[in-house]
Amino acid sequence: MTAKLLDGKFLAQTLQGELALQAQQFQQERGLPPGLAAVLVGENPASQVYVRNKQKACEKSGFSSWLHQLPENSSQADLLGLISQLNHDPKVHGILVQLPLPKHLDTNLVLDAVAPGKDVDGFGPESLGLLASGRPRFLPCTPHGVLILLQRNYIPVAGKHVVVLGRSTIVGKPMGLILLQQGLDATVTTCHSRTENLASLTRQADILVAAIGKARFVTAGMVRPGAVVIDVGINRQEDGKLAGDVDFEEVKKVASAITPVPGGIGPMTIAMLLHNTLQAARLALSR
Secondary structure, eight states, X not given: OOOEEOOHHHHHHHHHHHHHHHHHHHHHHHSSOOEEEEEEESOOHHHHHHHHHHXXXXXXXXXXXXXXXXXXXXXXXXXXXHXXXXXXXXXXXXXXXXXXXXXXXXXXHHHHHSOGGGOTTOOSHHHHHHHHTTOOSSOOHHHHHHHHHHHHTTOOOTTOEEEEEOXXXXXXXXXXXXXXXXXXXXXXXXXXTTOXXXXXXXXXXXXXXXXXXXXTOBOGGGSOTTOEEEEOOOEEOTTSOEEOSBOHHHHTTTOSEEOOSSSSHHHHHHHHHHHHHHHHHHHHHHO
């Protein structure tokens, strides 16, 4: 068996084309484009690449975008002051705070400061609370990208056993909450690095979502033959190359479908960020 490749890069380009048409219509009706402001603190090379890619996607799709870059030693007050300014700017519909932040800054305090109506990453407590209660406003971008990739490839989730490997508030927890929503109706098991008999659980999965943050952690022996494998991990190796959380070359021999790294979930995350920004713009002007 050779797994079908789930091409997130190609699908993301298709989605951005669809969003560009919607953004054009929005601007014609409302007189301004959807606007996304990115906040980057410090000189983290990976973060700079991610922000540039997000800005390029905005430009291609007809969104306004702004990058606010602060020095590494910026204070908590400096960062919170900038976020307050963006919260009150009517041209800014979405605010992205690029993570990770420098260690001297309180990440939770910063994310809590983003206005809930502009929390297009879906990381804030109100966004996650609404998701948990079954009334989501913005779905966190990476797990939302996983869902859309499955749906656009006609991979059903209803009634399927989905094992999510990872419990972060960015991917693991919201992934499970999304799949449990009424109308999606998956059966979800969440595992993590401290789970006992981990491989016996991952082998039960119809769909395995790997988001544990360890390069090539998921081996072929952890995957049920014919399972769908979604690799959310992005790990930079000593040689500079990227590797996912899944041993791609071995697992593709047993899986029925698999995402590559790069070119899988990463581009989908950016597409969902634009989707949320357009949604935020519509909500803002409807009020």
